[in-house]
Amino acid sequence: MTINESQDEIIEEFELFDDWADKYEYIIDLGKKLKGLPEEQKTEDNIIKGCQSRVWLNARKEDESLVFEADSEAIIVKGLVNMLIRVLSGHTPQEIAKADLYFMEKIGMSQHLAQTRSNGLASMVKQMKNYAIAYSLKN
């Protein structure tokens, strides 16, 4: 599945919800389902500091694709992280670097990507892209 196909799939899933609480319950559920990172990988190197909550991001290369794993203290952020990983992880660095992430806006969650939320999510997306750029330059 391409990055955009994953995004469209998420947008479709969210079309089922007409109430804010349903939407958030779904995101909370995704947060609970995210495997997260073992404690030993929640290192200072992996941390993305937000004012409100911390996010940890781990990236590694598997064959031609870049695989992300991440975790957060806050469950809603974790749910959003789950979706970002679903969309971006497993694609080539080139694909990730040039991806246009439109799904957050479409599902009405773009406010969580705003810097003012200080939840580390915006910085995480930036960091995912940075990894992708770094890896695509290496090759």
Added chain:
Amino acid sequence: MQLTETLDIQAIRADFPILNQEINGRKLVYFDNAATTQKPTSVIETITHYYNFDNANIHRGIHTLAERATRDFEASREAIRDFLGASSIEEIIFTSGTTQGINLVASTFGRKFIKEGDEIIISGMEHHSNIVPWQMLCEENGIKLKVIPVTDLGELDMEAYANMLSEKVKLVSVNHVSNSLGTINPVKEIIDLAHSFGAKVLIDGAQATSHLNIDVQALDADFYVFSAHKLYGPTGIGVLYGKKDILNAMPPYMGGGEMIKDVTFEKTTYNELPYKFEAGTPNIADVVALKTALEYIAFHGKENIAAHEDMLLQYATEQLSEIEGLKIIGQAKEKISVVSFVMDGIHHQDIGVLLDNQGVAVRTGHHCTQPLMQRFNILGTSRASFAVYNTVEEIDRLVAGLHKVKKMLL
């Protein structure tokens, strides 16, 4: 209609147009007053009136507009003198806010009068703006920073404080009221003890001025700082009160226009108080509007406002305490209307997001008091803080909102 003794809260709410809006489909409940209060129409109108009719640079022109602007600017200084119980307008310095007031004292009084080997005392419940300027000064000049410990209830350990004092201590800088806990600190006692060792005292009044009557002379405070935006006034304006003899002994802070008497390339002489500390064109409109904010408070009476807020605090404390798994951080005997809390197994950010979706605005995080959070072994809290326009029904909305949060998350 909800009446608290003499206040008609619904009429007061009508003075704050911002409250009359929906957030995420629900009527806004604004409980982030400790961060900044909303502004009444009279304050907003003072600002537009100033720019529509009176705007000119002050103290310099001889034309009518300059005279009007200067008159209103200085009238505000006099109103603040009265508000703080200061003896002279020379002791009232306009700043951009509490933060600048503290930095001014650190850079001038601190650099001149606190030397290597001396000590400064702050407390464990200070806002970062009353920590970092002193840390910077201490690092620069080899001064020791000591911290008054905070008890489990969220009060200052006064015995520890008394034991910390010595002739080496040149300054004690503590808040009147804690923004994270709501604790009202015994500042009179703190000041008297410090003075008995010859130390000067700065009181950070950012959280106190909208709730408590302030009398800097009765307190015998050497410095008292606050921000207008936390007492129904505009952002970007604040006040430093300082005792005249101390301010006179201090070197100027910033150089520029207004703060000088004569400038030649060989030597510049400085203006008198308070202008010596007010370099450059000030925030005139907002200074003028601060007076309107003080009038708004005076019109309703600080005692009446405090009584209403105390009622809200008591009600909120009772109601929130009944929520299972919720713990109030800061249970001091003397508090203003701030309730900080944590909930078992729930991150404060999730609380903030889910309450916002229900139209309830609270503050979540460390509230610029990271050392205090470390003291309580928490990452942050959720904080509801009440102002004169808040109601019991709104607290019910918060409580219902928190039950919903629990249901969604646990």
